[in-house]
Amino acid sequence: MEEITKLDILAFGAHADDVEIGMAGTLKKLSEEGKRTGICDLTEAELSSNGTIFVRHHEAKTASDILSVGIRYNLGFPDRGLSISDDMIKEVVKLIRNTQPTAVFVPYYEDRHPDHGHAATLVEEAVFSAGIRKYRPELGSAHKVTHVYYYFINGFHKPDFTINITNQIEAKRQALEAYESQFTLNTGSVSTPLTNGYVDKVIYREYLYGKESGVEYAEGFMAKNLICMEELPLGERK
Numbered sequence: 001m002e003e004i005t006k007l008d009i010l011a012f013g014a015h016a017d018d019v020e021i022g023m024a025g026t027l028k029k030l031s032e033e034g035k036r037t038g039i040c041d042l043t044e045a046e047l048s049s050n051g052t053i054f055v056r057h058h059e060a061k062t063a064s065d066i067l068s069v070g071i072r073y074n075l076g077f078p079d080r081g082l083s084i085s086d087d088m089i090k091e092v093v094k095l096i097r098n099t100q101p102t103a104v105f106v107p108y109y110e111d112r113h114p115d116h117g118h119a120a121t122l123v124e125e126a127v128f129s130a131g132i133r134k135y136r137p138e139l140g141s142a143h144k145v146t147h148v149y150y151y152f153i154n155g156f157h158k159p160d161f162t163i164n165i166t167n168q169i170e171a172k173r174q175a176l177e178a179y180e181s182q183f184t185l186n187t188g189s190v191s192t193p194l195t196n197g198y199v200d201k202v203i204y205r206e207y208l209y210g211k212e213s214g215v216e217y218a219e220g221f222m223a224k225n226l227i228c229m230e231e232l233p234l235g236e237r238k
Contacts, residue, residue, distance in 0.1 A: 025165025
C-alpha cells in the first residue's frame with residue numbers, strides 16, 4: 001500500500017486549470033491558514049484546442065506553486081472519456097484513501113462542458129465507495145470524507161455560501177495567467193472562448209460574489225449537505 005499523505009482539502013478537476021478557475025483564492029487562503037491542500041486533475045486535457053500535455057503539466061506546477069498547494073496529482077484518464085467505470089472509481093478511491101481528506105471539492109454539475117459534470121459524478125461515486133470498509137480493501141483502509149463542496153467554472157450560480165478572497169485575488173489572477181496556453185492568444189494558437197478576456201471575466205465574477213457578500217472579492221460554492229454553524233456570524237457591532 002502506498003504511503004499515506006494526509007490532506008485537509010482535496011480539490012478535483014477534469015482538466016488542469018478547472019480548480020484554479022473555481023477556487024484558486026480559497027486554496028491560497030486555506031494554505032495561508034496552515035491547511036494541507038491538494039489538487040487532482042483527472043485528465044491531461046490532451047484534446048484542448050491549445051497547448052500540449054507537457055505545457056499543461058508545467059503550467060499546473062507553476063499555478064500550484066503560486067497557490068502554495070502542497071501536492072498535485074494527475075490520474076491520466078482520457079479527456080472527454082470520464083465515466084462511472086469500475087477502473088476510474090478504483091483509482092479515485094485509492095487516492096482518497098491515501099490522502100484522507102476532510103473535504104473534497106468538485107466542479108458544479110451545471111456547466112457548458114460535459115466533462116465538468118462527469119468529473120463531479122465520478123468523484124462522488126468514489127467518495128461513497130472510499131468509505132465502505134469491504135470495498136476493495138487492497139486499495140487501503142476505508143476513509144469517510146466529511147464534506148463535499150462544488151465550485152463553479154463557467155457558470156454564474158446562486159451559491160450556498162461564499163468565501164472572502166479579497167486578500168488572495170491577485171494570487172488567483174496570477175495562477176490563472178500561469179495557464180498562458182489556455183488564456184492568451186499567441187502565435188500558433190487558435191481563438192477560443194478562453195482566449196477572449198476569460199481571466200478578467202472570472203475575476204469580475206468573484207467581484208460580483210464579493211459585492212453580494214459584503215466584501216470586495218469572494219468565491220461561491222454549493223454544499224452537498226446542509227451546513228450547520230456553531231454560532232451566527234454576526235461580526236462586530238458598529
